[in-house]
Every structure is written in structure tokens, then in C-alpha cells.
Amino acid sequence: MKINTTFLKHIAKLSRIKLSKKELEKFTPQMKTILESVDVLQEVDTTGIKPMKKRLPFSQLREDIAKESLTQEKVLTNANHTEMGLVKVYGKIFDGIEKS
Amino acid sequence: MENSKYDVIVGLEIHIQTKTNSKMFCTCPTGYFQKEPNTHVCPVCLGLPGALPVPNKRALELCILMGLATNCDIAPEIHFDRKHYFYPDLPKGYQISQYKKPICSNGHVELSNSTVEIERIHQEEDVAKSTHHIETDTNKEYSLIDYNKSGVPLIEIVTKPCIRSGEQAKEYATRIRQIARYLNISDADMEKGQMRCEPNISVQKKGMWEQKGEEIVPIGKYKLNAKIEIKNIGSITAVEKSINYEVNRLIEALETNKEIIQQTRGWNANKNMTEFQRSKETSDDYRYMAEPDIPIIETSKENIEEISSEIVELPHERINRYMNKHMLSEYDANVLSTDRDVAIFYDNLFIGLDKHLKDTPTSAKLASNCITGTLFAWLNEKDISISKANLDIADLVQWNLALHSKEITKNKAEELLKESLNNNKNLSDLLDNFRKQSEKSAGNLTDIVKDVISQNEKAVKDFKDGNNASVGFLIGQVMQKTQGSADPNEARSILMKELE
Known part of the structure; x- marks a missing residue:
């Protein structure tokens, strides 16, 4: 993976962030350093080592019981704009990455 | 669609909302249809900072059940991953899904005279419902979002690129819907969005490609034509129609040397055609990573056996x-x-x-x-x-x-x-009445026939003059008098005897 301004522009677009030319020039080397650090970690030989992640038997999963949710009023507390119980967001959202 | 020059290559992705009481990673109720917006929502499905997902056992059972019913291998470990993209219907900024290790893989479904191979079935969560509008006074674009659907359990069933026509795709989608309904995995109602079909289509020159597992690879120096994905298909019939439309469009493009670019197109059911939506992103853009908030779930043979007891005759x-x-x-x-x-x-x-x-x-x-x-x-x-x-x-x-x-x-x-x-x-009462009525009329049938003969002199004369059609009329009269309880054949034979 080549870390250059084109790459960073793409990442910014995916994250819906607009970066100025100046910012791109500033962040590109920073991003490079971060990813190079990760590359160092990648060099460690982890063959045969199981992921250090908690394991859970299937039987201990949450049973499918529905419980009460928040009230609509509470759900909308943090929304800047609302309309008829719905969250309202401004902006053009079709361009860029497709939705699942 | 038969074409002497080209082969049609289709893979189908089907999303199905599974039937659970609570959401995939929280205890909010799932039944959101016609409910007040944003009333089935909690910090988890709203993606608030610090909220942690807790997987729903029943949802995973239903995913495995679908896998068993479609002859899949079931993974002994369940791993979840994060799929990142920014869109208002996805408040966390990522969808919890499965990337490299789906729960079910390598299955197949038998159709009337073909087999469709299933690459994978994985578990994920649904997104919120958003609608898009333009403000009349300011002309600003905005979206309205209802998070009730956010976090509803969703399974994705992906076929290998082994479907060869719109007709076969339709039969396959119908069969998947049937299986889901037979096993009570989902009502799979496409109009309600409980089932969504997304075909991937390409058209390649005959003899210039081959299928290797889940990949289509070119033979020799042939350059593969780009793949098209169709979204927004609202019915099983539209699966077939949209594929046929797209195949014709692609063949026409090839025949007129137009370039085909990889893209996502939307099916417009009113116009019966597909329309350009956007050029397609690659999976790298989703920046998948292992979901750190959910442990690895271990499924034992006993767990799978227990789930398989739910399988009924398919x-x-x-x-x-x-x-x-x-x-x-x-x-x-x-x-x-x-x-x-x-x-x-x-x-x-x-x-x-x-x-x-x-x-x-x-x-x-x-x-x-x-x-x-x-x-x-x-x-x-x-x-x-x-x-x-x-x-x-x-x-x-x-x-x-x-x-x-x-x-x-x-x-x-x-x-x-x-x-x-x-x-x-009560049908048996009606039958009893009928029997009593017919017993009564059976004895009288000769008398009724005699009555009919004496009351319809003209028809009798017509018959004797050689007009056979009048027999039908006379039988009709007998049937009317017995209120339909007489056997027309018996009525005819008595009538013929009396007329002679």
C-alpha cells in the first residue's frame, strides 16, 4: 500500500472528512508513520498462537427476550434536528461510498 | 436467456431478516412494522459511545438453521467483524458483520433441474430506515431517520457465480423464501423488506472464461467484462425481469463496442428498467477489522444437533x-x-x-x-x-x-x-341433507320424469322429430325439480326409457 496524498484523500472521502491541501500535506507523513509502526507489529511470527480473545460457549449466549427500549423523547435528546419523531440530518449523502 | 455468442453469469446475494423477539445485539424489540418511529431503540442500536453489543442466541440459531437447510458446513467458531462506512442509517459508523469466516459455507440448493451452489451465509445487523427529501423553502437536502430497524438480525446468503439466467435466479430466490418460511426463520416478505435480493451480473464471451470456486477467471488473453450489481428489487418477479433487462443492455453494449464499467444500478419497477446509481467500491474501502467487543463464540456438535432438530421436510x-x-x-x-x-x-x-x-x-x-x-x-x-x-x-x-x-x-x-x-x-350436515333429499327424489325420479314429459310437450315433440338437443333441456327440467340432487346420468336413462 502506497501512502501518499491520493491515498489519504481517498480515506478522507470514505470518512466523509474534507481535508485542505495543507492538511493533506501535514497528515500524509503522520499516517505513514502510524502505518509503519503497525508494520513492525506484523513482523512478529504468530504462527500457532490463538487470538487472545475471550471465548464464549454457544449455550451462554443471551436468550432472545425483548425488553423495554428508551422513550422516543430520550432517543431524540441528542439530535440537533427532529421532525415527527424522526432524526433529521442535513446534507447530500448519496455521493461517495455505497451503503450495504 | 439463450445467446449463441455470450454466457450470462449471475451470483445472487439475498438478505433475510430473521424472526426473533429482540434485536441482534441488544434487547430492543424487533417488530417495527407500522410502529411509532424511534421507539424500539436503545444506546446499543443507536451506537452511543460505550454501548456494548451482546449477541442474540436465537438469531445465531436461525442463521445456522438456514445453513443446515441449504447443506452448508457450519463453522465451529463464530467470529464477528466490523464493516465501516459512513451513512446516517448506520450510527456506529460500522456494521457488525462477518468477513473472512462466515458461520455457514459451501452449501447448495436443489432446484427443479439445476443446483445452485451457496458460497456463504453470514450473520449481520440491519441498518436504520432513512428517507430523503428536499426542504421547500431553503432547497436544502435532508434525510429523516428511524432507528427502529437498526440492529434487527439479518442474514446474508451469497451464491457462487453459478446462476445462468434470470429464470433460474427467480426459481432460486423463490426456493430460498420457501425454505425460510418452512423453517419459520423469516416471513421473508419482500414488500416489507424482510427479504432483499441483489444480483451480480456479467456477460462473457462463450468459451473464454471458467469458474474457479467463487471466481470467474478469463481463459488466455481474454479480458473479463465488468460486473453489474442491481439493487432496489422489490419482488421475486423483479429478480427475473431486472436480470433479463440488464443482460440485454450488456449484450447491446458489447455488440456496439461501448465500454462497460463496474457499477451499481437500481431497478425501477415503474419503468421496468435499471438505472445507474454509482460506480462500485471494492471491499478494501470497508476497512474490515475484527470486532473486539464480541468474544469468539464456540459452537459444539451438540449445539448444532439441537438446532438441526428444527429441520422439517423441505x-x-x-x-x-x-x-x-x-x-x-x-x-x-x-x-x-x-x-x-x-x-x-x-x-x-x-x-x-x-x-x-x-x-x-x-x-x-x-x-x-x-x-x-x-x-x-x-x-x-x-x-x-x-x-x-x-x-x-x-x-x-x-x-x-x-x-x-x-x-x-x-x-x-x-x-x-x-x-x-x-x-x-357444517359440511357434513349439508351432505346429510343432500343424501336425505336424494333418497327421497330417487324413488320419485320416474314420477318427476313423467311430470316433465307431460309438461313439455313441445320439447318431447322436437325430440321425436329428431332434435336430440331437446333431451338436454328435459334433463335440465328434471334436475331443477329435484334441486340438483338427482344423478343426471340416471335421469337421462329414465327419461330415454319413458320417451320410447
Whole structure:
């Protein structure tokens, strides 16, 4: 993976962030350093080592019981704009990455 | 679609919302249809900082059940991953899904004369519902979001690129919907968004490509044509229509040397055509990573065995049984197997009849005709399902036996059945009445015939002058007088004797 301004522009677009030319020039080397650090970690030989992640038997999963949710009023507390119980967001959202 | 120059290559992704009480990673209720917006929402499905996902056992059981029903291998460990993209319907900024290790893989589904291979079935969560608008006074674009759907369990079923026509894709989608309904995994109603189909289509020159596992690879120096994905398909019929439309469009582009670019297109059901939506992103853009908030879930053989006890006789097995053991036509077998409740009803009626007749094909044909004829017409008209209708198997057995023994004519039998259904009258009472009536008229039939002859001198004269059609008229008169209870053949023979 080549870390250059084109790459960073793409990442910014995916994250819906607009970066100025100046910012791109500033962040590109920073991003490079971060990813190079990760590359160092990648060099460690982890063959045969199981992921250090908690394991859970299937039987201990949450049973499918529905419980009460928040009230609509509470759900909308943090929304800047609302309309008829719905969250309202401004902006053009079709361009860029497709939705699942 | 047959074409001498090109092959059609289709892979199908089907999303199905599974039937659980609570959401995939939180305890909010799932049934959001026609509910007040943003009332089935909590910090988890709203993606608030610090909220942690807790996987729903039943949802995972249903995903595994779908895998077992489609002959998949079930992974001994369940891993979740994060799929990142920014969109207002996804408040966390990522969807919890599965990337490299789906729960189910390498399955297949049998169709009438082909097999569709399934690459994978994985578990994920649904997103919120958003609608897009433009503000009238400011001309600003905005979206309205209801998070009730956010976090509803969703499974994605992905085929290998092994489907070769729109017709086959339609049959496959229909079969998947049937399996989901048979096993009560989902109602899979496409209009309600409980099932969504997204075909991937490409058209390649014959003999210039081959399928290697889940990949299509070129032969020699051939350059593969780009793949098109279709979204926004709202019905099973649209699966076939949209693929056929797209195949024609792609072939035309190739024939006129137009460039085909990889893209996502939307199906427009009003215009019956696909429209450009956006150029397609690659999976790298989703920046998948392992979901650190959910442990690895270990599934044992015992867990899988327990889940497999929910497997019932599946549609293709039923169709085969009806065709091979009951000697029904392929058409009848398919119609009876479409809905599991109908199939169970048929089986019960068949058993009831066969106890008396001890003749499998006859019992099967009677039961099949009874259901697909009058009953279906009536159920359709009233728009109720067979399980909700107040139908008595024992009564219907008696009704069919009376019909089979010619004790009652087809017309009269239908009339009684309709009367019973429409007025909620007991069918066996109606049959009893009919029997009493016909016993009474049987003795009198000769008298009635004599009456009819004496009252219709003109018709009798016409007959004697050689007009055979007037016999029909006279029989009609006899039937009217007996209120339909007489056997027309018997009426005819008595009539002919009296006329001679």
C-alpha cells in the first residue's frame, strides 16, 4: 500500500472528512508513520498462537427476550434536528461510498 | 436467456431478516412494522459511545438453521467483524458483520433441474430506515431517520457465480423464501423488506472464461467484462425481469463496442428498467477489522444437533415425495408445496382419504383437486390462509368420498362446499341433507320424469322429430325439480326409457 496524498484523500472521502491541501500535506507523513509502526507489529511470527480473545460457549449466549427500549423523547435528546419523531440530518449523502 | 455468442453469469446475494423477539445485539424489540418511529431503540442500536453489543442466541440459531437447510458446513467458531462506512442509517459508523469466516459455507440448493451452489451465509445487523427529501423553502437536502430497524438480525446468503439466467435466479430466490418460511426463520416478505435480493451480473464471451470456486477467471488473453450489481428489487418477479433487462443492455453494449464499467444500478419497477446509481467500491474501502467487543463464540456438535432438530421436510423433498410416491404432476406437487401450511393440510386430507380408499394415486389426486380448486379460489377471494380458515378434515374426507363414489355430482359437490364455506355451515350436515333429499327424489325420479314429459310437450315433440338437443333441456327440467340432487346420468336413462 502506497501512502501518499491520493491515498489519504481517498480515506478522507470514505470518512466523509474534507481535508485542505495543507492538511493533506501535514497528515500524509503522520499516517505513514502510524502505518509503519503497525508494520513492525506484523513482523512478529504468530504462527500457532490463538487470538487472545475471550471465548464464549454457544449455550451462554443471551436468550432472545425483548425488553423495554428508551422513550422516543430520550432517543431524540441528542439530535440537533427532529421532525415527527424522526432524526433529521442535513446534507447530500448519496455521493461517495455505497451503503450495504 | 439463450445467446449463441455470450454466457450470462449471475451470483445472487439475498438478505433475510430473521424472526426473533429482540434485536441482534441488544434487547430492543424487533417488530417495527407500522410502529411509532424511534421507539424500539436503545444506546446499543443507536451506537452511543460505550454501548456494548451482546449477541442474540436465537438469531445465531436461525442463521445456522438456514445453513443446515441449504447443506452448508457450519463453522465451529463464530467470529464477528466490523464493516465501516459512513451513512446516517448506520450510527456506529460500522456494521457488525462477518468477513473472512462466515458461520455457514459451501452449501447448495436443489432446484427443479439445476443446483445452485451457496458460497456463504453470514450473520449481520440491519441498518436504520432513512428517507430523503428536499426542504421547500431553503432547497436544502435532508434525510429523516428511524432507528427502529437498526440492529434487527439479518442474514446474508451469497451464491457462487453459478446462476445462468434470470429464470433460474427467480426459481432460486423463490426456493430460498420457501425454505425460510418452512423453517419459520423469516416471513421473508419482500414488500416489507424482510427479504432483499441483489444480483451480480456479467456477460462473457462463450468459451473464454471458467469458474474457479467463487471466481470467474478469463481463459488466455481474454479480458473479463465488468460486473453489474442491481439493487432496489422489490419482488421475486423483479429478480427475473431486472436480470433479463440488464443482460440485454450488456449484450447491446458489447455488440456496439461501448465500454462497460463496474457499477451499481437500481431497478425501477415503474419503468421496468435499471438505472445507474454509482460506480462500485471494492471491499478494501470497508476497512474490515475484527470486532473486539464480541468474544469468539464456540459452537459444539451438540449445539448444532439441537438446532438441526428444527429441520422439517423441505420444499424439494416434499415435491419429490408428491411426484414419486403420490404420483402427482410436477405442477400439482409444486403448487401444494409452496406454502408449508397448505402442504400439511394436503397431507392430512390425503391420509384421511387413503384410509378409506387404500389407493394412493386416487387419494392424492382427490386431495390435490379439492385444495387447488374450490378451496384455493375461496381462500384467495377471502384473502385468508388455509390455517386460519375453519376447515374440517374429516368433513372434507366425506365430501371427497361422496364425490369419488359418484354419489354426488361435481357441480352439486362444489355448490355444497361453497355454501359451507360462505355461510360457515357444517359440511357434513349439508351432505346429510343432500343424501336425505336424494333418497327421497330417487324413488320419485320416474314420477318427476313423467311430470316433465307431460309438461313439455313441445320439447318431447322436437325430440321425436329428431332434435336430440331437446333431451338436454328435459334433463335440465328434471334436475331443477329435484334441486340438483338427482344423478343426471340416471335421469337421462329414465327419461330415454319413458320417451320410447
